[in-house]
Amino acid sequence: MEPLDIELEEGELELPAEPMHLNMGPSHPAMHGTVRMVLELSGETIARADVQVGYLHRGFEKMCERGTWAQVFPYVDRLNYVSPMLNNVGYALAVEKLCGIAVPDRCQWYRMALGELARISDHLTCDGAMAMELGAFTPFLWFIKAREMVWDILEEETGARLTHSFGRIGGMAEPPTPDFKKLCAAALPEILHVVEEGERLLLNNRIFLDRLENVGAISGPDAIALGWTGPCLRATGVSYDIRKVHPYLKYDEVDFDVPVGTKGDTLDRFLVRLGEIRQSKRIIEQAIARMADHGPVNCDDPRVVLPAKSEVYTTIEATIQHFKLIMEGAKVPAGEVYSYTEAGNGELGFYLVSDGSGTPYRVRIRPPCFQIVGGVAKLIEGRMLADIVPTFGSLNMIGGECDH
Amino acid sequence: MSQLVLDKLKETFGAAILETHSEFGDDTAVVDPAKWKAIAQFLRDDPALDFDMPIDMCGVDYPNRLPRMEVVMHLYSLKKRHRVRLKARVGDEDMDGAELDSVVSIWAGFNWLEREVFDMSGVRFRGHPDLRRILMYPEFEGHPLQRTYPADRTQPLVSYRTEDEAGMPLNKLEPFGHDEGMPFGRLGPHPRAEDS
Numbered sequence: 001m002e003p004l005d006i007e008l009e010e011g012e013l014e015l016p017a018e019p020m021h022l023n024m025g026p027s028h029p030a031m032h033g034t035v036r037m038v039l040e041l042s043g044e045t046i047a048r049a050d051v052q053v054g055y056l057h058r059g060f061e062k063m064c065e066r067g068t069w070a071q072v073f074p075y076v077d078r079l080n081y082v083s084p085m086l087n088n089v090g091y092a093l094a095v096e097k098l099c100g101i102a103v104p105d106r107c108q109w110y111r112m113a114l115g116e117l118a119r120i121s122d123h124l125t126c127d128g129a130m131a132m133e134l135g136a137f138t139p140f141l142w143f144i145k146a147r148e149m150v151w152d153i154l155e156e157e158t159g160a161r162l163t164h165s166f167g168r169i170g171g172m173a174e175p176p177t178p179d180f181k182k183l184c185a186a187a188l189p190e191i192l193h194v195v196e197e198g199e200r201l202l203l204n205n206r207i208f209l210d211r212l213e214n215v216g217a218i219s220g221p222d223a224i225a226l227g228w229t230g231p232c233l234r235a236t237g238v239s240y241d242i243r244k245v246h247p248y249l250k251y252d253e254v255d256f257d258v259p260v261g262t263k264g265d266t267l268d269r270f271l272v273r274l275g276e277i278r279q280s281k282r283i284i285e286q287a288i289a290r291m292a293d294h295g296p297v298n299c300d301d302p303r304v305v306l307p308a309k310s311e312v313y314t315t316i317e318a319t320i321q322h323f324k325l326i327m328e329g330a331k332v333p334a335g336e337v338y339s340y341t342e343a344g345n346g347e348l349g350f351y352l353v354s355d356g357s358g359t360p361y362r363v364r365i366r367p368p369c370f371q372i373v374g375g376v377a378k379l380i381e382g383r384m385l386a387d388i389v390p391t392f393g394s395l396n397m398i399g400g401e402c403d404h
Numbered sequence: 405m406s407q408l409v410l411d412k413l414k415e416t417f418g419a420a421i422l423e424t425h426s427e428f429g430d431d432t433a434v435v436d437p438a439k440w441k442a443i444a445q446f447l448r449d450d451p452a453l454d455f456d457m458p459i460d461m462c463g464v465d466y467p468n469r470l471p472r473m474e475v476v477m478h479l480y481s482l483k484k485r486h487r488v489r490l491k492a493r494v495g496d497e498d499m500d501g502a503e504l505d506s507v508v509s510i511w512a513g514f515n516w517l518e519r520e521v522f523d524m525s526g527v528r529f530r531g532h533p534d535l536r537r538i539l540m541y542p543e544f545e546g547h548p549l550q551r552t553y554p555a556d557r558t559q560p561l562v563s564y565r566t567e568d569e570a571g572m573p574l575n576k577l578e579p580f581g582h583d584e585g586m587p588f589g590r591l592g593p594h595p596r597a598e599d600s
Contacts (some may be wrong), residue, residue: 227511227517364476366460
């Protein structure tokens with residue numbers, strides 16, 4: 001029998017000379033559902049990358065121009081859907097700054113505790129999902145188990161696991177439940193224990209470390225010029241945390257550290273997030289220790305806060321006030337404001353323009369991960385195709401806020 | 405302290421700074437669109453100002469004013485820890501002449517933000533390396549965050565199924581009426597362009 005392989009004369013074999021184009025996403029398991037990367041490959045190396053977002057665009061800013069100021073809360077829930085409470089608080093603070101009102105101390109501590117719980121859930125999701133995309137499924141389940149404990153508390157407080165719509169202009173929808181402090185005190189050590197277990201599964205794993213170390217590195221000045229904020233910026237060694245530098249709520253009264261990295265690579269981003277989970281635990285413990293058990297949660301400004309239901313049903317003044325706040329919306333003084341808070345991914349800004357009516361004239365959100373994803377091409381060009389998965393996973397791209 | 409920024413801008417650019425205010429502690433300067441890039445360059449390079457971080461850029465549409473579109477840029481300085489808001493007003497009622505110089509060469513982070521302002525508000529940036537739509541698809545017509553763009557207008561890439569094609573009544577409702585859900589307290593009439 002003749003050999004099956006074909007004898008080729010030299011020069012006859014034609015290999016394509018042009019680079020190969022590859023579409024990664026939008027429906028690729030590691031692209032978080034909503035990003036498309038058009039890659040020009042030379043072998044397995046990425047020569048050029050075009051990152052395309054917008055697959056989850058829902059016209060958030062246009063929708064906000066149709067309702068009242070309070071009706072924006074359900075929309076901001078759906079911006080960053082792994083830490084919606086931080087968005088609720090960020091938007092509430094922005095409108096309150098425009099109205100010139102301050103909420104009672106008890107509410108500020110409550111907002112901080114809930115916000116830090118949301119931050120823990122955000123970081124756990126990001127780190128867990130990244131590990132899963134690299135094939136480590138067990139640590140993902142571990143982190144999700146810990147996240148479930150966070151969500152149990154949030155569900156107890158707000159009635160919803162994910163889309164809480166719990167913020168209000170001038171306060172929160174409900175005061176803390178009587179068991180809130182007990183729930184936090186019981187769950188936090190448990191969460192940390194689970195996180196440590198999950199961490200041990202990963203950080204002693206040579207393959208996992210090899211895939212993260214020195215992959216997707218960016219220098220501090222580059223990250224700043226791209227407008228990066230949050231854990232991704234801190235991983236480069238720039239210690240910029242809005243909670244420390246421009247404290248809001250009561251962050252200037254609590255004791256916590258800002259974890260920073262050194263190299264700005266994927267491993268640093270992973271470790272910074274794990275470090276922040278521990279700092280969030282410290283903040284929550286101090287917040288629940290200092291939060292009063294009794295006292296008002298909402299400010300007593302009748303222009304923005306709904307009256308108590310018992311009064312709405314018994315007095316005509318409260319009925320009218322309720323009706324006007326719902327049907328016309330709270331009147332926010334004309335003007336413009338930019339308010340910024342530290343969300344799970346970095347600086348979450350709201351630029352609000354009011355014409356003095358009950359409807360926002362313009363709600364502009366500055367989603368932290370829009371600029372971070374804008375820098376992805378820079379991180380992956382010149383790297384191998386397989387490096388996209390850990391690099392992109394460690395940036396915590398959230399389609400909802402990135403695509404508005 | 406950050407009044408310094410506005411003072412320095414006025415001192416250096418004089419008549420190109422059209423107005424300033426510091427509502428809620430946010431220092432704001434409305435500048436001449438022709439000097440947009442020069443002022444941005446100055447804000448980054450002056451050692452006392454040192455704005456190294458691009459924060460945000462967006463368009464705010466005022467269809468009853470001229471120029472109509474306000475482009476708003478937020479900057480932050482990591483070292484000096486101060487912020488500034490820069491505004492330029494461009495474009496007539498049909499958005500003709502809504503052009504600005506791109507500042508991507510000064511801060512790389514404005515690349516996507518300028519694309520977003522172009523996509524959403526229709527302002528063109530001269531010298532931008534890659535001015536494509538970013539959130540909407542290339543076939544999309546118009547700019548959704550202009551206030552004259554009707555909120556209930558749809559532009560499906562694949563047209564909706566008709567009852568003939570389906571062979572049955574579909575009872576399909578409009579997404580929402582153009583005044584549906586509007587609170588009573590809204591000022592002025594709802595601007596609405598004729599549907600295409």
